[in-house]
Amino acid sequence: MISLKNIYKSYGKGEAVRNVLTDFSLDIAPGDFISIRGRSGCGKSTLLYILGCLESYDSGEYLYKGEDVSKMSEKQLARMRGKEIGFVFQSFFLIPSLTCYENIEIPMMYADIPPKQRKDKIITLLSEIGMSEYANQKAATLSGGQQQRVAIARALSCDPGIILADEPTGNLDEASGEDVISLFERINNDFGTAILLVTHDPAVASRAKLHRTL
Amino acid sequence: MTKAKLLRHYIKMNRGLYRALFVQTMVVFALLFVIANTNLTVEMQLSQAKNTENADVYDIMYEFSDESSCTLAYDSITAAIGDEGAELIMKSTVFINIRLSIPEQTSLMEKIQTAVDSSGVGYSIYTKNTVKQIEKSGSGALNFNSILKLLLLITMTSTAIGLVGVLLISLYRREYDLSIQYVCGASKGGLISATLAEYFLVTLAGAAAGTVLGAILSPFVRVFAGAGADVGVIPLSFAPKAGALVYGLFVYLFIILATAAVTLIRLRAVDMLDRVRYGDNI
Ligand SMILES: Nc1ncnc2c1ncn2[C@@H]1O[C@H](COP(=O)(O)OP(=O)(O)OP(=O)(O)O)[C@@H](O)[C@H]1O
Ligand SMILES: [Mg+2]
Numbered sequence: 001m002i003s004l005k006n007i008y009k010s011y012g013k014g015e016a017v018r019n020v021l022t023d024f025s026l027d028i029a030p031g032d033f034i035s036i037r038g039r040s041g042c043g044k045s046t047l048l049y050i051l052g053c054l055e056s057y058d059s060g061e062y063l064y065k066g067e068d069v070s071k072m073s074e075k076q077l078a079r080m081r082g083k084e085i086g087f088v089f090q091s092f093f094l095i096p097s098l099t100c101y102e103n104i105e106i107p108m109m110y111a112d113i114p115p116k117q118r119k120d121k122i123i124t125l126l127s128e129i130g131m132s133e134y135a136n137q138k139a140a141t142l143s144g145g146q147q148q149r150v151a152i153a154r155a156l157s158c159d160p161g162i163i164l165a166d167e168p169t170g171n172l173d174e175a176s177g178e179d180v181i182s183l184f185e186r187i188n189n190d191f192g193t194a195i196l197l198v199t200h201d202p203a204v205a206s207r208a209k210l211h212r213t214l
Numbered sequence: 215m216t217k218a219k220l221l222r223h224y225i226k227m228n229r230g231l232y233r234a235l236f237v238q239t240m241v242v243f244a245l246l247f248v249i250a251n252t253n254l255t256v257e258m259q260l261s262q263a264k265n266t267e268n269a270d271v272y273d274i275m276y277e278f279s280d281e282s283s284c285t286l287a288y289d290s291i292t293a294a295i296g297d298e299g300a301e302l303i304m305k306s307t308v309f310i311n312i313r314l315s316i317p318e319q320t321s322l323m324e325k326i327q328t329a330v331d332s333s334g335v336g337y338s339i340y341t342k343n344t345v346k347q348i349e350k351s352g353s354g355a356l357n358f359n360s361i362l363k364l365l366l367l368i369t370m371t372s373t374a375i376g377l378v379g380v381l382l383i384s385l386y387r388r389e390y391d392l393s394i395q396y397v398c399g400a401s402k403g404g405l406i407s408a409t410l411a412e413y414f415l416v417t418l419a420g421a422a423a424g425t426v427l428g429a430i431l432s433p434f435v436r437v438f439a440g441a442g443a444d445v446g447v448i449p450l451s452f453a454p455k456a457g458a459l460v461y462g463l464f465v466y467l468f469i470i471l472a473t474a475a476v477t478l479i480r481l482r483a484v485d486m487l488d489r490v491r492y493g494d495n496i
Contacts, residue, residue, distance in 0.1 A: 054397065054487045081397060087397050102215045105215040106394075110398060111399055
């Protein structure tokens with residue numbers, strides 16, 4: 001589904017140049033559950049942002065379902081971010097002034113999914129993450145674990161092929177972290193959604209099926 | 215959640231800022247409308263006189279105490295000069311006055327002067343030159359109008375500066391939300407146009423409210439201005455409504471273009487990923 005070949009990425013220019021990814025390759029098949037580990041600053045987040053069409057790369061090849069991502073227009077890239085890829089961040093990244101329901105709906109709105117279809121899907125997702133009674137609560141007023149679950153529901157709302165999770169349990173206590181990680185397992189098993197999980201926690205990483213160190 | 219709903223949500227969220235935006239546009243438009251509708255400047259009349267078909271017109275203005283003496287005077291003048299080119303240009307609704315456009319002929323002027331002297335209604339004639347002199351000496355009405363104009367200038371300048379400030383604050387506040395929407399599948403172009411639509415709506419509402427307010431206020435201001443002027447000296451003109459509209463449109467365009475430019479420059483420059491990765495720290 002995803003093929004990264006010989007990706008190079010650096011920040012800065014001249015003497016201050018910092019090579020973050022050098023000759024990095026990775027293949028992701030549908031249904032894969034991959035953990036990514038590596039010391040701090042080695043480029044794990046950068047890798048996720050490249051995969052998520054948020055960051056450019058200097059050279060190499062990124063194919064998504066056989067299509068060259070570097071040749072996509074701004075519109076196509078937006079569609080990739082909205083429909084094909086689901087993002088989960090360490091700091092949740094919900095729109096604080098919107099309700100849980102509305103936050104989950106945002107990607108569906110940009111993907112032009114008809115409202116009736118959206119409603120059914122959001123209700124299912126909310127019960128899936130065990131947050132049905134929080135539908136109309138503002139995201140800002142939720143606990144960290146709850147926010148992360150809503151963020152996962154949002155990432156799932158357009159049935160993406162892959163979820164990119166950047167230290168999703170990093171800001172959570174153990175119990176909430178467990179909720180989140182078992183939610184990932186369920187998503188991976190039930191929907192066959194591929195998951196790429198960046199984490200510092202060996203216990204969390206061990207839940208993935210494949211492991212990769214950067 | 216639809217795009218329209220999202221737009222409403224953000225207008226509601228930014229209501230403090232947008233209220234300022236709304237009020238500022240409203241004040242500018244109310245002032246504009248009032249000025250255009252109570253135009254007491256002699257320049258305006260002069261330029262109108264110059265713009266009449268015959269380039270060599272004398273613009274002659276009369277002030278009367280009531281409508282019947284106005285009619286009487288007009289009749290006696292037209293009787294005196296016959297078909298020699300006198301033309302009634304305007305008849306005021308606020309103050310009874312007539313403006314005649316007459317080809318520049320000494321003989322005609324003499325005839326008119328005779329008619330004026332003999333009719334006994336007690337009015338005075340102002341030619342273009344007299345009007346110019348009045349303009350130079352500066353009267354109550356002229357000053358009043360200059361004050362209005364000065365006020366408009368100050369309001370417009372402060373509005374322009376205020377708008378940029380309001381927009382930048384609202385944009386900075388919004389960048390976090392926008393970057394989330396970007397990650398969720400919005401394109402940068404889409405986000406820019408959605409943001410512009412908001413400003414457009416708010417300023418449009420302000421402009422509409424200001425125009426209505428101006429229309430309501432105009433008659434009062436006109437009477438007030440008239441009371442302050444020396445009615446016997448200053449020829450009063452009429453409401454050039456088309457002019458007000460054009461002027462208003464021009465200002466509105468200016469506001470919209472200025473806001474659009476600021477938004478575009480700012481949003482184009484924002485790196486959405488930076489907002490995701492580093493928040494407000496970069
Ligand atoms: N905008 C930038 N400009 C310059 N250098 C950058 C920029 N963004 C990231 N870097 C550098 O790129 C490297 C990789 O950063 P990245 O965030 O991908 O690391 P990471 O593996 O996710 O680390 P962590 O585990 O601490 O989250 C770091 O050395 C960082 O300093
Ligand atoms: Mg990181």
